[in-house]
Amino acid sequence: MIEVKGLTKRYGPNTAVDGLRFDVTPGAVTGFLGPNGSGKSTTMRMIMGLDRPDAGHALIAGRPYAGLRRPLCEVGALLEARTFHPGRSARAHLAALAAAADIPAARVDEVLATVGLSDVAGRRAGTYSLGMAQRLGIAAALLGDPGVLLFDEPVNGLDPEGVRWIRDLMRSLAAEGRTVLLSSHLISEMALTADHLVVIGRGRLLADTSVRELTGRGRSLEEAFFALTESASAYQGTAHPTARDENASHIEPGRNPR
Numbered sequence: 001m002i003e004v005k006g007l008t009k010r011y012g013p014n015t016a017v018d019g020l021r022f023d024v025t026p027g028a029v030t031g032f033l034g035p036n037g038s039g040k041s042t043t044m045r046m047i048m049g050l051d052r053p054d055a056g057h058a059l060i061a062g063r064p065y066a067g068l069r070r071p072l073c074e075v076g077a078l079l080e081a082r083t084f085h086p087g088r089s090a091r092a093h094l095a096a097l098a099a100a101a102d103i104p105a106a107r108v109d110e111v112l113a114t115v116g117l118s119d120v121a122g123r124r125a126g127t128y129s130l131g132m133a134q135r136l137g138i139a140a141a142l143l144g145d146p147g148v149l150l151f152d153e154p155v156n157g158l159d160p161e162g163v164r165w166i167r168d169l170m171r172s173l174a175a176e177g178r179t180v181l182l183s184s185h186l187i188s189e190m191a192l193t194a195d196h197l198v199v200i201g202r203g204r205l206l207a208d209t210s211v212r213e214l215t216g217r218g219r220s221l222e223e224a225f226f227a228l229t230e231s232a233s234a235y236q237g238t239a240h241p242t243a244r245d246e247n248a249s250h251i252e253p254g255r256n257p258r
């Protein structure tokens with residue numbers, strides 16, 4: 001269980017996370033959605049004790065991160081890819097983490113197999129592609145067999161087979177009774193993976209509901225998401241052609257050319 005209780009984080013005049021309050025329950029995949037810059041990563045970092053909140057707090061299995069006795073065995077997180085020494089092999093990286101946390105060395109080969117990196121585990125991790133680096137980050141998160149897992153954009157850089165693998169992994173971790181919080185911008189993928197959704201915009205809670213309920217609000221989950229976050233998107237692009245587009249002068253202002 002993750003409990004987020006009134007979390008607030010300010011960076012200068014900008015309030016990145018604003019009185020956020022929600023629970024993430026075990027046995028389900030909870031999707032964490034929001035437009036760019038809405039505060040998802042900042043919230044996850046605060047849950048993991050990597051950022052200090054200006055107000056509120058977050059609890060993992062009833063304790064703040066700093067109060068966990070064996071953190072790696074209670075919570076695992078993939079927050080950024082490439083949080084390893086590039087000169088170390090994947091196996092050496094995981095072995096060092098395991099040794100520091102008093103986790104049996106045999107667990108290293110188990111998690112390497114889970115993420116599909118066994119054959120390349122001796123290679124310097126600095127030579128890994130983004131997708132391989134994501135897999136290594138997931139292996140590190142799983143190392144202590146924790147009951148609570150957070151993944152920030154885990155499908156980044158993964159090929160279609162990798163995306164499907166993540167979906168199956170998330171669902172099987174939840175089916176084992178774990179608490180899984182997953183952020184992704186791929187809404188169609190979220191519709192297939194998550195049971196529950198927490199949607200935020202400009203640091204504030206917009207929805208805390210089931211995928212089914214939110215999908216039922218529009219023609220699709222994507223439509224319902226856009227309706228919910230319409231006024232909360234800080235960075236909106238346009239569909240208009242650039243000045244270099246030779247057809248630009250033939251298009252009426254305000255008209256989508258396609």
Ligand SMILES: Nc1ncnc2c1ncn2[C@@H]1O[C@H](COP(=O)(O)OP(=O)(O)OP(=O)(O)O)[C@@H](O)[C@H]1O
Pocket residue numbers: 011014016034035036037038039040041042043
């Ligand atoms: N270290 C920092 N210093 C200053 N501002 C920051 C810092 N980290 C985040 N922010 C700001 O806080 C806000 C929330 O950022 P955050 O990365 O949490 O959003 P996000 O929802 O994860 O975005 P994305 O979907 O683009 O990954 C943004 O306005 C961002 O610029």
